[in-house]
Amino acid sequence: MGLLDIEKREGLALLRLNDPQRRNLLSSGLCRELIAAVKEANADESVRAIVICAAGKAFCAGADLDDLKAAAAGDTAAVQDVYDAFLTVADSPLPTLALVQGPAVGAGMNLALACDARIVGSAGSFDTRFLQIGLHPGGGHTWMLLRAVGWETASRLLLFSRTVKAEEAVRIGLAAEQAPNEELEAAALALLANLRNTPRELLLRTKASLRQAAASSHQESYKHETAEQMWSLHQPAFEKLVSDLQFKLGKRGD
Structure with missing residues (x-):
């Protein structure tokens, strides 16, 4: 079984990160599967929107720290796979929606930000994390965060390393709405219902x-x-x- 589950129904391509034991880290393998799945959905005339969700308690714990160390030593291939995954999602011509049922950390927050909109579960949260590990933001994080919440809020979240939980995420515009974790997919179907026509x-x-x-x-x-x-x-x-x-x-x- 791969690291990404793909389900198509009601005009949607549901792409589920499925590496819960590693908190859905953005490994090269997962990123490559995600890139291929998004490209396939883009080309599928029956698909009207892409929904990115995740198995387990975490939405995505970000990049693999070993891959970041490898990049510091000159091997940037794995980190580039992560960047390519963000860009593929962000460049999709289809509407894209992230269902954030748990922590979205660092590069995992980037993946959620790369989508057009986000629904956050009751246990969901957003954590930039970059500065806390001595790392400059990457993957277009500053651009996406500014676009989502504006200068003052982006500065507060990034420079002061603020973690944002579900209710605040909706209030500041980081998420479109909040739903109980067990109702996230139903909320997505309701939000995207008009796309069918x-x-x-x-x-x-x-x-x-x-x-x-x-x-x-x-x-x-x-x-x-x-x-x-x-x-x-x-x-x-x-x-x-x-x-x-x-x-x-x-x-x-x-």
Whole structure:
């Protein structure tokens, strides 16, 4: 059995880190399996979103300390595998969601941050950890953390080495919502329910527009969105969904 369990249902690819005895450390083996699974989901026309979750009590304990020592000695291959895993998740054109049922530490926090959104379980937490082991943040941690929570909160978490538990994670915007650990998957299905009726290509284009907007001016985004909206007006889904809505509104008026 591998280090990653893959399940596809209801338009979702559920990718479960499955090395609980090592607290789901981001070993080269696990990272390579994760990269392959994300790429497969990206190419699967039946998949509308990727959910990353984990077995056991920890979401992910981060990088293997032996791999970090090897990098200090000049062998950076294993650490690069970890970085490649973050980037593959972050670069997915599909919506991505992390279910954080336990501690997400260091590089494990990066994996959660690489997703578009996070649901945190009652036992979940986020711990930057880097400075506490004398290590500069890596893998784009500062960029992802700033994007998620803003300058002041990112500074407090990173520079002061603050661990954030579930309730605070939701309050500061690090997680979209909180759910009991045993209800995390149900919460994910509820959050992603509307995706079932959304055309896959429209999802991909909308996520691409979000990325474009992050690096563009208002005028540039306006021009880009106008072109994309004109494209969507000529798709069969628009005509069907609008007709369905008009029918429902008409029924209410009867």
